[in-house]
Each structure stands twice: as structure tokens, then as C-alpha cells.
Amino acid sequence: MTTLQTDPGMEFLAQRVDGDPAFGCIQCGTCAASCPLGAAMEYPPRQLILQARSGNLDKILSSPSLWMCVGCHTCSSRCPRGIELADDLWPALRDRAMQEGIQPPAELQETFQNIFKYGNSLGESARKRLDWAKELDVPLRDLSKEPTAVEVLWLVCDYPSYYPRNQVVTRDFARILTALGVRWGVLGNKEKAVGDCDRLFGEEGLFEMLVENNKKLFDKHQFEKIVTLDTHSYRALEHFYPRYGAEYPVEHYTTFLADRLDLLKPLLTKPVKATVTYHDNCCIGRRAGIFDQPRMLLEAIPGVKLVEMARNRENALCCGGGGGGMWLDGHIVEHGGQRLSDQRVRQAAEVGAEVLAVSCPLELSRFEDSTKVAGLENKLLVRDIIELLAESMDLGEKEK
Amino acid sequence: MTAHEKESKIGVYICHCGTNISSVIDVHALAEFAKGLPHVVLAREYKYMCSDPGQDLIKKDIAEHELDRVVVAACSPLLHEATFRKAAEMAGLNPFLVQMANIREQVAWVTDDSSGALQKAEAHVAAAVHRVNEHKPLERRSVAITPRVMIVGGGIAGIEAALTLAEADKEVILVEREPSIGGHMSMFDKTFPTLDCAACILTPKMTAVKDEPKIKLMTYSEVESVDGAVGKYKVRVRRKARYVNEDLCVGCMQCIDACVFRKPKFPNEYDQGLALRKPIYVPFPQAVPPVPVIDPKTCLQLTKGKCKQSCVEACGDRNAIELEQEDTVEQFEVGAIIVATGFKTFDPSVMPYYGYGVLPNVYTSLEIERLVNAAGPTGGKLTLHDGSVPKRVGIVHCVGSRDKNYHAYCSKVCCMYSLKLAHLVKEKTDAEIFNFYIDMRTSGKGFEEFYNRVQNEGVHFIRGKVGEIDSAPSNNGEPSNLMTVKVDDTLLGEIRNIEVDMVILAVALEPQPDVDQVRRMFGMSCSADGFFLEKHPKLAPVNTANDGVFLAGVCQGVKDIPDTVAQASAAAAKAMALIDRGYIELEPNTAEIDEEACSGCKICNNLCPYDAIEYDEEKEVSRVIPELCKGCGTCVAACPAQAITGVHFTNAQIFAEIEGALFDAAPAGV
Numbered sequence A: 001m002t003t004l005q006t007d008p009g010m011e012f013l014a015q016r017v018d019g020d021p022a023f024g025c026i027q028c029g030t031c032a033a034s035c036p037l038g039a040a041m042e043y044p045p046r047q048l049i050l051q052a053r054s055g056n057l058d059k060i061l062s063s064p065s066l067w068m069c070v071g072c073h074t075c076s077s078r079c080p081r082g083i084e085l086a087d088d089l090w091p092a093l094r095d096r097a098m099q100e101g102i103q104p105p106a107e108l109q110e111t112f113q114n115i116f117k118y119g120n121s122l123g124e125s126a127r128k129r130l131d132w133a134k135e136l137d138v139p140l141r142d143l144s145k146e147p148t149a150v151e152v153l154w155l156v157c158d159y160p161s162y163y164p165r166n167q168v169v170t171r172d173f174a175r176i177l178t179a180l181g182v183r184w185g186v187l188g189n190k191e192k193a194v195g196d197c198d199r200l201f202g203e204e205g206l207f208e209m210l211v212e213n214n215k216k217l218f219d220k221h222q223f224e225k226i227v228t229l230d231t232h233s234y235r236a237l238e239h240f241y242p243r244y245g246a247e248y249p250v251e252h253y254t255t256f257l258a259d260r261l262d263l264l265k266p267l268l269t270k271p272v273k274a275t276v277t278y279h280d281n282c283c284i285g286r287r288a289g290i291f292d293q294p295r296m297l298l299e300a301i302p303g304v305k306l307v308e309m310a311r312n313r314e315n316a317l318c319c320g321g322g323g324g325g326m327w328l329d330g331h332i333v334e335h336g337g338q339r340l341s342d343q344r345v346r347q348a349a350e351v352g353a354e355v356l357a358v359s360c361p362l363e364l365s366r367f368e369d370s371t372k373v374a375g376l377e378n379k380l381l382v383r384d385i386i387e388l389l390a391e392s393m394d395l396g397e398k399e400k
Numbered sequence B: 001m002t003a004h005e006k007e008s009k010i011g012v013y014i015c016h017c018g019t020n021i022s023s024v025i026d027v028h029a030l031a032e033f034a035k036g037l038p039h040v041v042l043a044r045e046y047k048y049m050c051s052d053p054g055q056d057l058i059k060k061d062i063a064e065h066e067l068d069r070v071v072v073a074a075c076s077p078l079l080h081e082a083t084f085r086k087a088a089e090m091a092g093l094n095p096f097l098v099q100m101a102n103i104r105e106q107v108a109w110v111t112d113d114s115s116g117a118l119q120k121a122e123a124h125v126a127a128a129v130h131r132v133n134e135h136k137p138l139e140r141r142s143v144a145i146t147p148r149v150m151i152v153g154g155g156i157a158g159i160e161a162a163l164t165l166a167e168a169d170k171e172v173i174l175v176e177r178e179p180s181i182g183g184h185m186s187m188f189d190k191t192f193p194t195l196d197c198a199a200c201i202l203t204p205k206m207t208a209v210k211d212e213p214k215i216k217l218m219t220y221s222e223v224e225s226v227d228g229a230v231g232k233y234k235v236r237v238r239r240k241a242r243y244v245n246e247d248l249c250v251g252c253m254q255c256i257d258a259c260v261f262r263k264p265k266f267p268n269e270y271d272q273g274l275a276l277r278k279p280i281y282v283p284f285p286q287a288v289p290p291v292p293v294i295d296p297k298t299c300l301q302l303t304k305g306k307c308k309q310s311c312v313e314a315c316g317d318r319n320a321i322e323l324e325q326e327d328t329v330e331q332f333e334v335g336a337i338i339v340a341t342g343f344k345t346f347d348p349s350v351m352p353y354y355g356y357g358v359l360p361n362v363y364t365s366l367e368i369e370r371l372v373n374a375a376g377p378t379g380g381k382l383t384l385h386d387g388s389v390p391k392r393v394g395i396v397h398c399v400g401s402r403d404k405n406y407h408a409y410c411s412k413v414c415c416m417y418s419l420k421l422a423h424l425v426k427e428k429t430d431a432e433i434f435n436f437y438i439d440m441r442t443s444g445k446g447f448e449e450f451y452n453r454v455q456n457e458g459v460h461f462i463r464g465k466v467g468e469i470d471s472a473p474s475n476n477g478e479p480s481n482l483m484t485v486k487v488d489d490t491l492l493g494e495i496r497n498i499e500v501d502m503v504i505l506a507v508a509l510e511p512q513p514d515v516d517q518v519r520r521m522f523g524m525s526c527s528a529d530g531f532f533l534e535k536h537p538k539l540a541p542v543n544t545a546n547d548g549v550f551l552a553g554v555c556q557g558v559k560d561i562p563d564t565v566a567q568a569s570a571a572a573a574k575a576m577a578l579i580d581r582g583y584i585e586l587e588p589n590t591a592e593i594d595e596e597a598c599s600g601c602k603i604c605n606n607l608c609p610y611d612a613i614e615y616d617e618e619k620e621v622s623r624v625i626p627e628l629c630k631g632c633g634t635c636v637a638a639c640p641a642q643a644i645t646g647v648h649f650t651n652a653q654i655f656a657e658i659e660g661a662l663f664d665a666a667p668a669g670v
């Protein structure tokens, strides 16, 4: 068989993993016009394919726009030819750029270094992994110290472990699990980043290393399923890990709890009087199709009035934190892009929400920051669904 | 062990099929192999066996070498079995003493491994030689055809087919599900590319259907079941209660005026819900038959059992209103059936980023067809929801078409109807118009010229599929109709936000929601796109796999009105060719029950998918009705007494075939 893929661009387009071959692109521009940052990109998604197949691979690799995709998956989900831009094309391009010695934006590089050195994106010490549990008032099973079979291996993940605003939610989840009688355990300071975002950034090598280490770690333990609060970790374990031969039953907390709604409902006694809107994050939403369960949880809380933003479910606007976006804000703004979280909080306020409910750990701080930018600081509260559940169960922390 | 006394003489013919077969299989070696098989007196290879000289080879050999059996190793029997049977018959041989070995589709086309291919081809040829040795001459039976055609679906396809058949003096039953015939074409104001007024060209045809004595028109009716086979289909049709007697009604419409609902209150389905109707209504003024229908879901008498019944009063002595009417079921015997059930339009609300159903001034193309129609709900006046005239209109092509998330196929007519709508909207409103397209597909007579005409009218064409449509940010709180259409202008290389106040979504044409049910009822299949599958994409585009069932119009695949009418005429001609002959020859390949061996258990009667087995109460045995039997073999396998034989699939034939495939062609050493 002869190959026509002699040009590096063509060769590149030929090696797709998910979705349909990029050769089938009809240059319709749906992707570019759907991309929340497309207008600011020198080479929006459509142009990646156009330029790659026209012999201009080097141009796209060296453009700042290579580092502007936030992995929201809007382009892929609408592409009429089923081409997987977000999960495949962008990360592969970034990987290639780095192989060719092109440096990613500094903030992102630092994050790579953190994960490489410390095993977490925040550059915190592994010894502090369990700091969140210091004030915990329910028993915690640290499987790294006392290995035992559990129903749920809870991967706490980076933000929920270290970030003060997230630690509140983390403790609430521990209380909820305990209240539901779930036998759960954590990996203590042995836990390391799962690494979805790294794959999306395009650090394929780093991602592979994380998968390998985590596989070794998980295989030492006995559990029925992994549960995580981190939507990116969920996505990585559910979708990317199996590619490397690491397959584990995994659930995001929203589906895990929604499945136990019968047990949960009687515990939801205290009304939480608020008009709430839910932000569908891209990892469990557009990517994994989990739209109903988060809403089921919210609707089960007495007092909650659920309203929808104009853009919801598969059409939701991204918070801008995915695909490395969390560490690309500076770069994106510098090159003419807008912070999507700023737009999103306004959309929430427009429909009269008092609470913006989220289910992704990156979003708490992102959106809280944006409420300040948008002047909505005291009008719109950002809360994880877990916090609202805990409050209604009268388990919530009394701080604030 | 052979079934005949005389030693048989078999001729084997290997076809090269141009190079289709010979480029993979060593045809010479295959012929040599065939010569060594039992009873084979000669084996030849030839470039095109199906050609005249190829067939002549067979005929000559039958005469000269007294061949009494023939094997042709070539393509699928679906293609040419009939050809070679006929050649043998012309040379005086019973056609059922011919057997084909499929070495093209089943061998040459599925591998490029030559040695493996030769081996497999040998197995096929050996199997065929062994089998044909067990064949017995069979006689075809002929049955009379009922000279009547049923047409299902009264769109332009069904109408055209019905009129064509009636013109040839054939009896037609036209079954339409809705209260009026006309289909989609009757909803349009003008038709591309000539901008003929749809009503002007369609209404006369609709009326002709009603007035034509040869056509029995059954509107508001649906086929319930189909039994029997080609030539004698038995079709049951349910006529839904219309509550107005079609024979007594004179079409004065006074009942509608008199209805206790002073004002129309319920959405008119025909107008895409853009206008209201009363419980008693005609879907549109030119409806055929021009007889009102009462909607049992909204009529007070029919829902609550309590109403003044002012309609009955208004009808007076004509007594056409029959509120007690019930559904009736009638059975018809027909020789052929034409399925012309058309399409439905794609519902764009599943693409939330286009705002359909949320943003008030986002419409589907079909809705706009109604709104620009002089006989439509607004009398042809095109306005936005607030009554103002649109100033900037975006037409989004390929909504639901050419999109793997919905329909991978191109709907073929949308580019053209979008041009038509651009022209009509421009004419009516002088709005600025933007067509957002991926590719302009205007191949057809006069189509490119029409495109050019619309370009010259000043309509904008932007190459890019729309990403999303949002309401435009409002100007200091002022309510506004403005929306932004976000599109990658791929020619400009720029992402643009174009402000418009009306959006028209050029929605796909898709199969009717009940295709599966209809497909099963008429014994058809669907292709990957969901439309009904024709027998052959090039050579039998109006036939289906079920003999005597033909296709016309969009139900077979997307097409415009000219193509629909052409196909409908073709379907009518095919149906006519069938019924005009007066009889059909049935394949003798049926099942036969040995009455001696039959215990009368009736297992077969219940299993036969074609209801082709009857029970003789007197003799207490089952019997196959040859006209209905398709030779599927279900009963043969099921009979506990082994009393049933497939006459062209006897045990002896099948075992011989297996023996040939397994032993004669086995590679050395096995």
C-alpha cells in the first residue's frame, strides 16, 4: 500500500485515536464558530486541520493560539464529521510542539514541574495530602497506613486536598459518605495527581508516567469502585486510562449520590432557601453526558428553586478552566481572549440565580473570582452541590 | 448415489467478469480443476459469460455435447441466475438444471490472496457440480394477477402515480393518512427553480384524483395489514372516523362557521402550528376532498359528550355530520402496491445552539414556506413574532443534514429551497439576506442559473456552517429582536458575528417516524439513511426486494419534485407492466407436503411467515398453497414428521453440495 501521508502535517492528521479521521473535515467552520475562544485564536480549530494538511504544521505549532484551547469539547461535540478535536487533535499538537522544543506559557510549565516534582499541580508537599482532614469529625480510613478492602476508594485529588476553599467541600463529602453508611477509604499521602489535564495540555509523556504509577498504586488496594469529586480525574480514569491498559470502575460523586437518592432524601431535612442554577462542567457534561444527576440532587434539597441558564446541558458555556485553562488565563487574556468564567457568572445572574451550583473543584475559586470581577460578589454565591446537600443534612460547616 | 438412471453430462463455465474475477483467481486452473469433477464433460472459461457470445457458448454446448446440466461460476445468482437459466431454456434444457457458483462476491472481491482464492473457488465449483447432479426439472406455475394497484401516500408522488395508472385505465386505490392529499408540495407557495406557483400546478392534479372514476380515494386512512403475495395482495385499510360523511357533504363549510367555538383555538398541524383551527376544520382551502373533518381530541361533543351541535344544525337536510361515526376497516385485493409515504422535516430543537423553540424568531424552512404562502396563515405576509417586518434574515443551510450527529446524508433540496426562500423573503420584505452554506449544491436543470439570479438580487452568501445563534446583547435594556449568528467565514478566514432579526433553519428531510412499521408491513428494508431500500441502486430504483411493491418519491431517498414525479411515473409504469401481463410466473422453488407422511399437527401452518399453508379439514393434513409459498424453508425444518420438502432444496441436494465443498475440493493431504 502506498501512503500519501509523507508530509508531516498529513502524517499527523492520519494518526487519530478517537473520533473519525481528520481527513474527512469539510472545512465548515462549525468548530471555530462554536469555540468560545475561537475569535481570539490565530488558528481556531478548523484552521488546525487546514494548515496541517497544507504543509503549515510549523505555523500552528509556534502560534500562541496553540495554548488557548481550554478543552471544553464544544467543537468536537458539534463537528458534523465526528472529528475529535478537543480530546485528540489539540493535545497531540501540543505534545508535538513540546517535542520540537517549543515552550508552553510559563504558568503552565510551572504546573508541569509541580506535578512532576510533587505529584500535584499546586506544588504542595505530599505530606500535607491529608491536611484537609485535620478538622474532620468523622472517622477516616487511610488505606496507605491500614490497607483494607473498601467499597469506595475515594480519590480526593489535588484541589480538594490542598485548596482551602475546596477543603470545606471535601470534609462535607466525607460526612455525607459516612452518613450514607458507605465503607470508604483514601490513599493518604500516597495519592498522586490523576492527570487528565496533563493529557489535555499535551504532556503525553508526563501523563503516561502518572497512569503507570497510579495503576501500580491502585492495584495494591481492594475496592469496588473509585469515586472522585474531580471531574477531570473522573474523565481521565473513565476515558483515557483504559487506553493505557488501566481500567477501573469509576464514578463522579454526582452519579454516585444520585444512585443513592433514596437513602439521601430522608436526610435532606433542612431547607436551603435559594434560587439555584447549575453550571454543567465540560468533563462530566458535554463529554460524558451526565446532565440529569446533578439536577436530581439539587431538586431533592428542600427549599431549592432550580432555574436554568440560557446555555445549559450540552450547550453550556465552559468555565475556561479545563485543558490547562486554569493555568492559561494570563496567556489567553494576553492574546485577546476573555475569561469565560466572567461571562458565565453574568449568565447565572441574568436568570436571577442567587447560588451558582457547581460540581467541579476548579470552579469554586474560578467563579468566586469572577463574581468579584463582575461585581456580583454578594449577589451570587458559588457553592458545590456537596455543600448544599451537607447544609440540608445539617452536616455543613458553620464557618462563614 | 444419483437420482437419475442415465449418467449425467455437466458443463462448467468459468467467467472472468472482465478482470473482476480473473485478476484474483487463476481461471484457467479453475477450469482444469472442474474438468476432473464427476460427470463433468467439459469446462470452459470466458471473459463475459453473461454476454451474448458467452450465453451462446452454453447453448451450443448443450446442442453439440448433449449437456443435461450446467454450472456457471460467476457473480451472485441475484444478478444473473435468470440470464443463464434462460439461455439453457432456449437450448431446450429445463432451467432448473442450471446452478451458479458465486466466485465474485464471495471469493474474488473479498480477498487478494490468489492461492486461497483459487482453493475457495474450487470448493464453490465442486459444490455446485455435486448439487446440480441432484437437480430435477421443475415446472413454473403461473397465476392470474389482480389488475388493481394500491398507492400508499397521497403526496405529489402518490398523486402522479395514481393519475398515470388511471390514464391507462387501471383501477387505483389511493390511501392517504391525512384528511387531504397533497403532501408537502401543497404547503409551498412557489417551487424552485422556476418559481411556479405550487398550488397552480398541484391543485388541478389533486382535483383530477378526486374526479377520476378509476381512482378510489381514501383519505384519513391507513393500511393496517398486508397479506398474500405479488399479483394478489390482500390489504386491509382502516378509514378513521371523520365524523363528516364524504358522500353527503357538498363542501359548503357552513358547519365550520357554525361551530360553537367562535374563534379558531387549536394549532393547525398543517400550518406547522403557526395558525389556529376549530375542532371542525379543513386543513387548507384547496384540500381534497373538500370535506371538513372533526378532531375527536378537541370537539366538545366527542370529548365531553355535551355540545349544542350547531354544526349538525348548520348542515341541515344534508345530514352529512355523523358524530356517531366509527372507524371502518375494508379489505382490498390488489396486484401491485406503490409506496409513496414521503418524509418529515428534521426537528432542530435537538441542536440547542441554534435556539429553535427558545428564540422566538428562529423558524424552520417549512414554517417559512407557510408564512410566505398566499394561502397560508398570514395570507403571505411575512413578519416577526411582534408583527414587524424582518430587516435582516439569516438562512442556515445543512441543519441536520451532512452531520454525523443527525443525518450523514445531504438532503439535496435544501440549497435550492434556501435560494427560493431567499428570493421570496427578499421580494416580500426587501430584507438583507445572508445564506450560510458549506457547499452550494445546485446541480439540476436550471438550478445554477437560479443561484446566479438570486446572487444578482443582492443576497449574501457566506461560506461557513453556523456555530451558534444567540440573542444579541440588548441595548440599554430595550427589548430587541436582534440575534447574533456566529459563523466562521471560511473564505475570509474570520469568525464573524452577524446580526439578524430572523433566522430560517434549512432543516433536513428525514424518514417518516413510522418507517419501520411500514417497512415490515410491505416486506421492504431500509438503507443506512433510514429511507426505503430499492432493489438495485442503479438498475432497479423503483422496485423493492418484495416483488410487486414499488417505491416513489422521497420515501426512497431525498429528491425534489421533478425527480419525484419522474420516479412516480416509473413506478406506475412498472406496476402497469406487471398487472398488464395478466399473470405472473411463480418460481417453482416451493415447499411440498407429502400427505401420506403428514400427521396434521399444524405446526407448519402457524409458523409460515407468508400464510401459505392451509389445512384440509377433511383429510386432516396440511397443504402448501404454491402461489403464496416463497420457499423459505421454515416449515421444512419445523415438520416433526419430515413430511415437507423444499423442492429445489432437497436433502439429497444439500448433502451433495456439502460433499462437493468439503471433499472434492480439499487440498492434498486433508
Ligand SMILES: Cc1cc2nc3c(=O)[nH]c(=O)nc-3n(C[C@H](O)[C@H](O)[C@H](O)COP(=O)(O)OP(=O)(O)OC[C@H]3O[C@@H](n4cnc5c(N)ncnc54)[C@H](O)[C@@H]3O)c2cc1C
Binding pocket: B152, B153, B154, B155, B156, B157, B158, B175, B176, B177, B178, B181, B182, B183, B184, B185, B188, B190, B191, B192, B193, B221, B222, B223, B340, B341, B342, B343, B344, B345, B365, B366, B369, B413, B417, B420, B509, B512, B518, B552, B553, B554, B555, B559, B560, B561, B562, B564
Ligand atoms: C421546506 C421545503 C421546501 C421545498 N421546496 C421545493 C421546491 O421548491 N421545489 C421542489 O422541487 N422540491 C421542493 N421540496 C422537496 C419536495 O417537498 C419533495 O420533493 C416532495 O414533496 C416529495 O413528495 P412525496 O410525495 O414523495 O412526499 P410528501 O410530500 O411527503 O408526501 C407523502 C404523503 O404520504 C402521506 N403518508 C405518509 N405516511 C403514510 C402512511 N403510512 N399511510 C398513508 N399515507 C401516508 C403523507 O401524509 C403525505 O401526504 C421542498 C422540501 C422542503 C422540506
Ligand code: SF4
Binding pocket: A024, A025, A026, A027, A028, A029, A030, A031, A032, A045, A046, A049, A078, A079, A080, A081, A082, A083, A085
Ligand atoms: S467542525 Fe469538523 S468538519 Fe467542520 S471545520 Fe471543524 S473539524 Fe472540520
Ligand code: SF4
Binding pocket: A031, A034, A035, A036, A037, A038, A045, A068, A069, A070, A071, A072, A073, A074, A075, A076, A085, A086, A090
Ligand atoms: S475544545 Fe473548546 S476551547 Fe478547545 S478548540 Fe474546541 S471549542 Fe475551542
